[in-house]
Amino acid sequence: MRRFKHFDASSLDEAVSLLARFEGRAKVIAGGTDIVGTLKDSVLPEPYEALVNIKTIPGLEGIRNGAGVLKIGALTRLEDIAHNETVQTKYAALAQAARVVATPHIREMGTIAGNICQNTRCWYYRCAHNRFHCVRKGHAAPGQSLECFASDGDNRYHSIFGDVKDCLAVNPSDTIPALIALGATLKTTKRSIAVKDIFPPSDEPTKMTIIDSDEIVIEVEIPEPQASSRSAYHKVAIRKSIDFPIVNCAAVVDFEGDVVKDCHICLNAVHYKPYVPERAEALLEGEPLTDEQAATAGEAAVWGAKPLPMNSYKITMAKGLVKKILIACREAG
Amino acid sequence: MRILRFTVNGDLVEIGANDSETLLEALRDRLGLTGTKRGCDLGACGACTVLLDGRPILSCLLPVWRVQGRVVTTIEGLAEGPKLHLLQEAFHMAGAVQCGFCTPGMILSAKAYLDTNLNPAQGDIREALAGNLCRCTGYVKVVEAVKLAATWMRDTTEREAAR
Numbered sequence A: 001m002r003r004f005k006h007f008d009a010s011s012l013d014e015a016v017s018l019l020a021r022f023e024g025r026a027k028v029i030a031g032g033t034d035i036v037g038t039l040k041d042s043v044l045p046e047p048y049e050a051l052v053n054i055k056t057i058p059g060l061e062g063i064r065n066g067a068g069v070l071k072i073g074a075l076t077r078l079e080d081i082a083h084n085e086t087v088q089t090k091y092a093a094l095a096q097a098a099r100v101v102a103t104p105h106i107r108e109m110g111t112i113a114g115n116i117c118q119n120t121r122c123w124y125y126r127c128a129h130n131r132f133h134c135v136r137k138g139h140a141a142p143g144q145s146l147e148c149f150a151s152d153g154d155n156r157y158h159s160i161f162g163d164v165k166d167c168l169a170v171n172p173s174d175t176i177p178a179l180i181a182l183g184a185t186l187k188t189t190k191r192s193i194a195v196k197d198i199f200p201p202s203d204e205p206t207k208m209t210i211i212d213s214d215e216i217v218i219e220v221e222i223p224e225p226q227a228s229s230r231s232a233y234h235k236v237a238i239r240k241s242i243d244f245p246i247v248n249c250a251a252v253v254d255f256e257g258d259v260v261k262d263c264h265i266c267l268n269a270v271h272y273k274p275y276v277p278e279r280a281e282a283l284l285e286g287e288p289l290t291d292e293q294a295a296t297a298g299e300a301a302v303w304g305a306k307p308l309p310m311n312s313y314k315i316t317m318a319k320g321l322v323k324k325i326l327i328a329c330r331e332a333g
Numbered sequence B: 001m002r003i004l005r006f007t008v009n010g011d012l013v014e015i016g017a018n019d020s021e022t023l024l025e026a027l028r029d030r031l032g033l034t035g036t037k038r039g040c041d042l043g044a045c046g047a048c049t050v051l052l053d054g055r056p057i058l059s060c061l062l063p064v065w066r067v068q069g070r071v072v073t074t075i076e077g078l079a080e081g082p083k084l085h086l087l088q089e090a091f092h093m094a095g096a097v098q099c100g101f102c103t104p105g106m107i108l109s110a111k112a113y114l115d116t117n118l119n120p121a122q123g124d125i126r127e128a129l130a131g132n133l134c135r136c137t138g139y140v141k142v143v144e145a146v147k148l149a150a151t152w153m154r155d156t157t158e159r160e161a162a163r
Helices: A012-021 A035-040 A078-082 A085-090 A092-099 A104-109 A112-117 A175-181 A278-284 A291-301 A313-331 B023-030 B086-094 B103-114 B122-128 B140-162
Strands: A005-008 A026-029 A050-053 A063-066 A069-073 A185-188 A192-194 A217-223 A229-236 A247-256 A259-268 B002-008 B011-017 B049-052 B055-058 B071-073
Touching: A012 A026, A012 A050, A026 A035, A063 A085, A069 A085, A078 A092, A078 A104, A078 A112, A085 A092, A092 A175, A092 A229, A092 A247, A104 B055, A112 A175, A112 A217, A175 A229, A175 A247, A175 A259, A229 A313, A247 A313, A259 A278, A259 A291, A259 A313, A278 A291, A291 A313, B011 B023, B049 B103, B055 B103, B086 B103, B086 B140, B103 B122, B103 B140, B122 B140
Parallel strands: A005 A050, A026 A050, B002 B071
Antiparallel strands: A063 A069, A069 A217, A185 A192, A185 A217, A229 A247, A247 A259, B002 B011, B049 B055, B049 B071
16 A cells, blocks of 8 residues: 555644645545545555544534434444434435445445545546556646546446546445435535535546535535425445445435425436436426336436446436336335 | 554554554554454455454554554454354354355454344344355355354353343
8 A cells, every 4th residue: 555644633623724734635534445445556646645534523423313404423424324213214215325335344434424525436447556547537647648448448337428528437425316315415614515516517527526625524414304205215236235336316205195296316326426317306296106107207317318338228227216216205105 | 653552352552553554454464463364455355354342344444543542353352262252163163164264254243243133133144244255155154153153142141141
């Protein structure tokens, strides 16, 4: 593993000033399950010089249920979220998502903020010793042009909604679709921002989120869903344990009798950022949620998809998944 | 290099470690506790599982500075002298060990789970061990061993309670 300095921050101020001092060459570490792997494999052309441990900062962990809003501290471990009774009953999609992240060990270490801010798993990008210096990594040597190796390579797990600046990598987070469908907001050291808005515009392919290098997530806030709403999440992966999603999906549906009053759906691992199928949401609202209607929503959800040579199966999967999740929401009541 | 203190298997230890060292490297290379195995070294196989304050974690992904002042249990800390832990005994009895490389991680994951629930269903055991890969046994004997250990540990707890 490449050498780095390790700092234990005792306060957010100290952590922020350490991060600022390294001007982007230092990274926050909490659970460490993503960043340590990147450093061990020497994935990046310019590895981080320092890690700033924020686990030593008090008050960033725990789940608090208050006036109409659930507050989850940034350092709350995924295992604790998956087994929290309030989350399981009122925010079912999030509990279901947290419960299927990687393995029990990773969930004991990994935090909610880390799961939101994690890096991509594109196998060209993550290949050890920077063997594929791709467009996502930037910093072309003089005379070198950067490319996306997935576009002509093995792209079975890549984007079905096209590239951003030639990069075809997808966001692999399990919890993000649930958080977006539930309307969650992130509180950071700089701002308060909806989870759906933390992703960069399509001209910045090297960044997973717009969170700055000296900005730290403090808390995730989720408004309490309507009593008449139900949520569900499902992930398709090769193995039940360990694997990242091929496609995953969460939905929150608010019912008035059989009729859909309001509906939020979010797919992930299909595009560089989570994908909200607005067409599908729109056609569901004001109509009874029949099996046929759920299937039509599945079709609408993948409208405009542009499969790569090896991943058109993901379109079929996404369609079926949206249908399945909508029916799961209906049956959950 | 800086000096770091933590508890391993009941002993307070003090080691010099580099900033970029993992707990796995410190345990194996500085403390000679080679029962903790280096498998994939990337957090996917579970061979490096140890208990940190009683919870199962992957020592290959944990910078060693994160254990400052905390309590680590490795496979070497389970037996009491020549007397094996009931889980170790059960793995032996059930034939749950073949090459043995995954066994320390399996046993520690199982211990963390049984410490919270001594009446596990088959599915609970499989889920608790979902982060430990084994390429020999096919897992059937491993799950049987954990069930057997749970029975023995329940009996022991009941006997102690009756005393």
